[in-house]
Amino acid sequence: MKSILQTRIIFWKHQIFSLLFWLLLPIIAVISITLLSESIQEDSNIPVGLVIEEDTPMAKNLKENINQAAMIHVDILDEDKALAQLEKHELDSVFIIRDGYQQQIKKGSRNQLITSYSSDLSFAYTPVSEMIASFVQEETGRSKAAYTVLNLAKTHYENHSWTWEEIVAKSKQIQMDQELLQTTFTYANSQSEETTNSILIWNTWGLWALFSILSTFFLFDWIIKEKRSSLRPRFAFIRYSFKTYCLQNLIIYTLLFLITDLIAILAFNIILGEGIHPTDVWNVFSFRLMMNSLVFLIAIRVTNLIFYYSLSFILTLIMTISSGVILPVERITNHFPLLEVIHPLQIFMDANVHHIWLYVTITLIVIWFLRKEKSNAYGK
Numbered sequence: 001m002k003s004i005l006q007t008r009i010i011f012w013k014h015q016i017f018s019l020l021f022w023l024l025l026p027i028i029a030v031i032s033i034t035l036l037s038e039s040i041q042e043d044s045n046i047p048v049g050l051v052i053e054e055d056t057p058m059a060k061n062l063k064e065n066i067n068q069a070a071m072i073h074v075d076i077l078d079e080d081k082a083l084a085q086l087e088k089h090e091l092d093s094v095f096i097i098r099d100g101y102q103q104q105i106k107k108g109s110r111n112q113l114i115t116s117y118s119s120d121l122s123f124a125y126t127p128v129s130e131m132i133a134s135f136v137q138e139e140t141g142r143s144k145a146a147y148t149v150l151n152l153a154k155t156h157y158e159n160h161s162w163t164w165e166e167i168v169a170k171s172k173q174i175q176m177d178q179e180l181l182q183t184t185f186t187y188a189n190s191q192s193e194e195t196t197n198s199i200l201i202w203n204t205w206g207l208w209a210l211f212s213i214l215s216t217f218f219l220f221d222w223i224i225k226e227k228r229s230s231l232r233p234r235f236a237f238i239r240y241s242f243k244t245y246c247l248q249n250l251i252i253y254t255l256l257f258l259i260t261d262l263i264a265i266l267a268f269n270i271i272l273g274e275g276i277h278p279t280d281v282w283n284v285f286s287f288r289l290m291m292n293s294l295v296f297l298i299a300i301r302v303t304n305l306i307f308y309y310s311l312s313f314i315l316t317l318i319m320t321i322s323s324g325v326i327l328p329v330e331r332i333t334n335h336f337p338l339l340e341v342i343h344p345l346q347i348f349m350d351a352n353v354h355h356i357w358l359y360v361t362i363t364l365i366v367i368w369f370l371r372k373e374k375s376n377a378y379g380k
Helices: 002-013 016-043 057-067 079-087 101-107 125-156 164-178 204-219 232-236 242-271 278-301 305-323 330-335 338-342 344-349 356-370
Strands: 046-052 072-076 093-097 114-118
Touching: 002 016, 002 242, 016 204, 016 242, 046 057, 046 079, 057 072, 057 093, 057 101, 057 125, 079 093, 079 114, 093 125, 101 125, 114 125, 204 242, 204 278, 204 305, 204 344, 242 278, 242 356, 278 305, 278 344, 278 356, 305 344, 338 344, 344 356
Parallel strands: 046 072, 046 093
Antiparallel strands: 093 114
């Protein structure tokens, strides 16, 4: 092992830039894509003007709900300034919470509570207005429910001491406790772990896995190169067989990859805020062992370098499309649930440390190593 390691280090010295590029590609690519996506998200928020004509708790609550909505940037303005900016197309739309909003809500009225304005270039007016209407409908529905409870209490409980405000506050508390509906759009999953129903656009470790597949293929091309006919006779003059030589190099490359993966875990934690848990670390390491073993088996069977590179891109593309990391595949997995069980990336994304493909690939490597060759071409 020591002599093979020394030989491999000499080889790496002549290809240090290529080695570092493919080792660090998953880390640099994931961080760059995530930070760029977050920057684009911040710059692409929809500018909406909001005018508040009354200073009441319900008006403030509506303002907070709108302000917390994803992909919307709210500017609190007076009516004249808001409409002037709308005419200049500096705002996508303007919404005015009219005076008497809280009083009308308490009456259960939903008419003429909010005045809205849009221009001929307002591309997001419809979804934003529907979102605000849903907030208003929620408040009016809660108010009507409170009056219904009060009427029932008067009929069945003469000595009740409930008030409209207490019933509304209780309904809000129940809604928060039950989490009836909570949807969050985000470009990374670092801040979405607290909620289980978030919609993820970019998944950090999913992207890392895709780039790792490609980098592993390109760093294992040494197997194809060292199977060339001009290099085969040398194994007749060294103490290692070709299989032993390949297996020990596989161990060296795997250790190198594991060190890089540990760097990736630390980098994602520091830069992207990804949590570090022992189970997650083992999940990453088991995926690395599986991927290295799988690529090793493929490289052992392939003899043409161009075909090997082409196959690496094709397999990476298939993994990208079928994994759901980039494109949603819920409809496919609903019809083919077995896909989630056998797909390597699906197993990895489910944080299943017992990776079925890991056991399969290691078993195949053991069979390959113990199986007798029919020819002595490699100096066996």
